[in-house]
Amino acid sequence: MTIIKTMMPVFALAFSTYSFAQITGAEKDSIYIQQIEDHKEPDKVLHAEPLYIDLIRDLGARKGEKEWNIGLGLTDNLRFDSYEALVEYEWAPIDRLGLEVELPFTFYSPVNGTEKDSTPSNRLNSLKIAAQWSCLVHEPMATSIALGYINEFELSDFRQFGKPLIQGNIYNPFLVVAKRWGNNWHSLIYTGPMIAQHFDTNKFHTTYDANTSFHYMISGTRNFIGVEFNKTIDNGNFDMTMRPQMRVGIADNLLIGIVAGIPVSRENERLSSFVRLIWEPGHQK
Secondary structure (H helix, E strand, C coil): CHHHHHHHHHHHHHHHHHHHHCCCHHHHHHHHHHHHHHCCCCCCCCCCCCCCCCCCCCCCCCCCCEEEEEEEEEEEECCEEEEEEEEEEEEEEECCEEEEEEEEEEEEEECCCCCHHHCCCCEECEEEEEEEEEEEEECCCCEEEEEEEEEEEEECCHHHCCCCCEEEEEEEEEEEEEEEECCCEEEEEEEEEEEEEECCCCEEEEEEEEEEEEEEECCCCCCEEEEEEEEEEECCEEEEEEEEEEEEEEECCEEEEEEEEEECCCCCEEEEEEEEEEECCCCCC
């Protein structure tokens, strides 16, 4: 009897460990989704956010959320390589509203004997400010819709910096529609016009972007694999770049995203790559 009493806690521990190990992927997803969506108010739907054309803030943002992003990219062009770098900060001052400030840089390096003077000048492209309002968060249908606006003050390149300082402005209203299918599959549409105004001529040029993305989120995590299709219509010309990607959590509040770019119908652009480091200060699991 003494041996049985002694072994009972061991049996109980072994059984509980075995039961925990038998939790299915679907159960892990349900637990994780519930932690994200239901542990705070207001309602929020877990969506996979694309890594290249990223959102201003999570759809259904909650007050106090914030995030730093550092991005580095390389594009192989025919006559030169271009290197992207960006620093951005996004936060939610109130529920459902996301704000963002971004500084995107581009640096150029000639290839294939191209003269350095014939390549574009290095530049801080713009000062970008943006807002995004989640106008619909429907948890039973796992669907979110947001309206947003990005304003870019285009800056002169480093060769002519300050002459003038601001060369133009880009007006970019956009719409986001996202849906989760079941627990793991995610789809998102991000679309809107980009209206560029050049101050020296006061002329306007409009292009239209339609970006779609599909992701599979690994059970019980924020890690995912997926692909973006970045499509642009410019004066009747259609360009598209496929961007397969993955996101991996390094720590609870630190993620890294890796993106490859494969142009489908671009004449002067070849393969590209992009890495995004995402830090969420104050994020708790």
